[in-house]
Amino acid sequence: MDVAALSDLRNTRRLVIKVGSALLVQDGAPRAEWLATLAAEIAELRRSTEIIVVSSGAIALGAAKLGLARGGRGSLADAQAAASVGQVELARLWADALGAHTITAAQMLVTLGDLEDRRRYLNASATLARLLEAGAVPVVNENDSVATEEIRFGDNDRLAARVAQAAGADAVLLLSDVDGLYDRDPREAGATLVEQVTGVTPEIIAMAGGESASGLGSGGMLAKLQAARIAERAGIALAIVNGTHAAPIGRALDAGVGTLFLPQSDASARKAWLGGRLAPAGVLSVDAGCVAALDRGASVLAAGLTAVEGEFGRGDLVALHGPQGERLGQGLCEYTAAECRAILGLREEQQLAQLGYAPRAAVVHRDHMVRT
Structure with missing residues (x-):
């Protein structure tokens, strides 16, 4: 599938959609109404496109239920405990939202090792393929209840790119709390949105800021550029768009507002896997x-x-x-x-x-x- 513009994402054969914590959770509570609009968009896209969701939010949801400080990120033990509780809530949210459109949601928890080890990578690939064949929407998240700092992705942006590789997807759509990549800090006067990127170069990396704007997630713009680099090496397009609004996909694609990273390689599956490994x-x-x-x-x-x-x-x-x-x-x-x-x-x-x-x-x- 040749992706040359944001609007082309609607016509891809297989699309990975990543949803950040700040979009799904607000003040410790799920944004249920917002999620309902996104689920409706997913249902519409599924008329022609197979969809995989990579969803953050488990730690934020679990921390609220357990009453943990700093959104559950005060310590590794807090994050693991919050994730254990939050995964139950996250799975229920997606099952209910997609179920309203008679779509079956499938939870899939992975660790870094599942996509770094070649045999486990192929097993994950086979599971994703079978779920899609059966008509389900896989909802993937890092298994933060057992992951440690040394053996984790650390952000779902790079996880989404790796899942796209394993699934043989054509494109990745990162729903974020910003419109896309700016040529400098978007809070600065004169900052300009970069609409299209052909190759993640050191100059592009230099445009990235540090942390996520919300403070809820673990991935800032740098993590998204790292995800784009993984995707482009595997011949996969990747886009960053603002997901804070209701029905965010249609809003971004109709207006053409976001940053599209064009695929740069058509490497073999093995070389794409090698290039995407993170440890x-x-x-x-x-x-x-x-x-x-x-x-x-x-x-x-x-x-x-x-x-x-x-x-x-x-x-x-x-x-x-x-x-x-x-x-x-x-x-x-x-x-x-x-x-x-x-x-x-x-x-x-x-x-x-x-x-x-x-x-x-x-x-x-x-x-x-x-x-x-």
Whole structure:
């Protein structure tokens, strides 16, 4: 599906809609009337488009019921407890809202590991496909009741992009509390809405502010740009629109108000999965000669390694950094961290004596690597 404008999102084959906490919850209570208008829009879209929802709100809802301070985000234990209670309420809200249009809602809770591990990723993909085939609307959320700071997405913007990959979606629609990406802080005079982005470059990243405007959610504009980068690498369009109004999708698409990030890659499913993974086990730094070779499509060789960080095993995901610490990409390492340190900077003929066995073709093979 070729997405060239916001209005094209109505005609996509499969669309992921992300709903933020600030949209769904106000002063600890669900915005039921607003959700009813969104559910009506989802019902209308489903005439031609398969819909997956990624919904925040569990922690905010649970914190209100438990009477927890700071919206349930005062500590990890508070957030986990709030999520446990809030997931029940969140599932009920979506079941009732979609059920009013005779649509079956399906709750699907995932953790970072479910989409980082290849086998679990494929299982999640199969579940999403079967739910859609059965006519249900999957409502996905991070399982914050068990996730910790070290093993979590941390925001549902990036989760939505990863779910779109797993589901083979054409587009992601992030409903936010702002109109889209501005060229500077939107509170500043003269700030201009960026209507279309072709590639999330460092210049685009520099436009992002810090936290979410509401303080309820965990993802600000930077998280949304990270989600856009994941999506664009997988050949998926992503849009940010203002969801605070009633019937927000139609309002944004009819007026064409929002930011559309165009897909930039048509990578294989495996490379798209690799590019979207968020938790490298370590870092390999390389010299300028290796960077030049990578630019020509080569693999990472031991001779180009300058430093190794972290502890990882063979087959683990590692980040690749250049001489100035710049991120070059990521890939699956053919050696353990200890082996990488042993052959650091060595040419092929020197590696045999150091390892005690014939070296592999590469440290990170180009077929198992994606560039930033």
